[in-house]
Amino acid sequence: MFRVIYTAALWLGLFVAPAVAQAVNDEALLNKRPQKLLSAYGLFDDGPAQLPATGVIRYDLQVPLFTDYAEKYRFVYLPAGQSAAFDTTEVFNFPIGSVLVKTFAYPADLRSPENDVRLLETRLLIHQQDGWNAWTYVWDDEQKDAVLKVAGKVVPLDFVDIDGLPRSINYIVPNKNQCKGCHTFDRALTPIGPKARNLNKVFTYDGENKNQLSFWQDAGILNELPPLDQIQPLPLVDDDGAPINDRARAYLDINCAHCHRREGPGSTSGLFLTYGEENPVAWGYKKRPVAAGRGSGGLTYDIAPGNAEQSILYYRMHSTDPGIMMPEVGRTLVHKEGLELIRDWINQLD
Numbered sequence: 113m114f115r116v117i118y119t120a121a122l123w124l125g126l127f128v129a130p131a132v133a134q135a136v137n138d139e140a141l142l143n144k145r146p147q148k149l150l151s152a153y154g155l156f157d158d159g160p161a162q163l164p165a166t167g168v169i170r171y172d173l174q175v176p177l178f179t180d181y182a183e184k185y186r187f188v189y190l191p192a193g194q195s196a197a198f199d200t201t202e203v204f205n206f207p208i209g210s211v212l213v214k215t216f217a218y219p220a221d222l223r224s225p226e227n228d229v230r231l232l233e234t235r236l237l238i239h240q241q242d243g244w245n246a247w248t249y250v251w252d253d254e255q256k257d258a259v260l261k262v263a264g265k266v267v268p269l270d271f272v273d274i275d276g277l278p279r280s281i282n283y284i285v286p287n288k289n290q291c292k293g294c295h296t297f298d299r300a301l302t303p304i305g306p307k308a309r310n311l312n313k314v315f316t317y318d319g320e321n322k323n324q325l326s327f328w329q330d331a332g333i334l335n336e337l338p339p340l341d342q343i344q345p346l347p348l349v350d351d352d353g354a355p356i357n358d359r360a361r362a363y364l365d366i367n368c369a370h371c372h373r374r375e376g377p378g379s380t381s382g383l384f385l386t387y388g389e390e391n392p393v394a395w396g397y398k399k400r401p402v403a404a405g406r407g408s409g410g411l412t413y414d415i416a417p418g419n420a421e422q423s424i425l426y427y428r429m430h431s432t433d434p435g436i437m438m439p440e441v442g443r444t445l446v447h448k449e450g451l452e453l454i455r456d457w458i459n460q461l462d
Contacts, residue, residue: 136165138191141211141238150234150249150258155189155213160231160255162215167192169331171324173305174313174346175366178447179216180281181273182232183225187213188306190333198336200343201388203303212237212303218283221272232267233285234258237295237303244301250285263287281444294441297375304370309387312345346387349453360457361387361395363450367439383414396425397461406435417461426454 137154140147147153157163164170168189176184190196191209198204206212214235220228231251238245249258250265264287273279295301308325315324325343328334346362347354364372365387371378372385381402384394393399396414401407401424409427416422428438429451437443 136167136189138209141209142240144240146247146260148260153236155187155211159257168213169328169333171311172313172315173310173366175310175349175362177305177366177442178450179442180283180445181222182216182218183229185215185217186305188333189213195333195335198308198334198338200308203307204334206239208239208241210239212306218269218271222274223272223276231255231258232269232283244295244303246288246295246301248285261285284444286441294370296377305366308343309346310366312340312343350449356457356460360453363453367450371439409436415458415461418459420455420458423458426451426458429454
């Protein structure tokens with residue numbers, strides 16, 4: 113198995129660059145035809161080490177989407193002199209020429225995420241003249257560059273999980289249509305993660321801990337930022353000190369609500385899982401499914417209060433059958449910790 117050893121810079125979010133800094137290729141980002149190699153965009157000074165070029169800023173999410181326990185490294189780039197407009201509930205309004213970068217990687221042992229890491233794919237969401245466009249690049253065996261894969265790819269992968277058990281999976285790199293299946297808002301391709309509630313957290317920049325939203329504003333890539341105490345961050349899903357209802361709703365918000373919302377592909381289900389949804393029936397409480405197929409498992413309610421085992425939501429999260437499981441793409445494994453959170457949440461509902 114081919115792997116790469118990372119320096120501390122990657123894990124601390126430092127802006128460490130080689131002697132000759134790389135310039136981002138704005139022309140390539142705006143070209144409707146994607147580049148064959150990831151390096152052609154100039155987004156990294158050192159791609160294999162995931163060290164960003166000047167103007168490319170690393171960031172993190174308060175609650176990330178689950179993807180078979182992959183590590184994810186996120187970056188954002190806006191053209192010089194441009195900034196994104198703040199939005200209270202939705203993804204920020206990024207200017208044309210912006211790109212969101214997300215690299216998926218696996219350490220040999222999930223208990224040591226900083227060691228012996230293999231890069232698998234890097235996804236680009238580029239805001240072009242006609243809207244957002246999505247391209248996926250798969251890293252070569254030598255870990256030197258990533259190659260465009262419009263049709264996706266299946267990558268056999270071995271690693272040791274957080275319980276110390278060996279795992280073997282077929283990691284699925286999505287094709288372009290699968291990207292559209294999740295990244296859709298009002299029938300238009302859109303980002304999912306960079307929302308105020310998911311970015312309002314501390315991250316390390318140049319060795320200093322700073323609030324990400326404040327840093328973005330100071331860097332000139334975000335405007336109209338209100339006082340931070342007016343922005344409710346999502347609770348950490350593993351924070352036992354936070355209310356379980358808030359943690360469960362936060363988990364569903366990032367993992368499910370990009371489809372299950374009124375403006376999403378799953379709107380016909382009537383199940384709306386955004387964090388701010390106030391109607392209990394809309395987020396599944398004693399809600400009957402619109403269609404009773406295999407996905408319902410013969411169960412009556414999306415959420416049966418006090419009984420996770422009789423809840424369709426829990427049943428579909430517990431499955432790896434492609435005709436049953438939810439989310440439909442992005443995983444081949446059951447997220448043990450996420451499933452336990454949703455189970456405990458449902459079981460304590462009255």
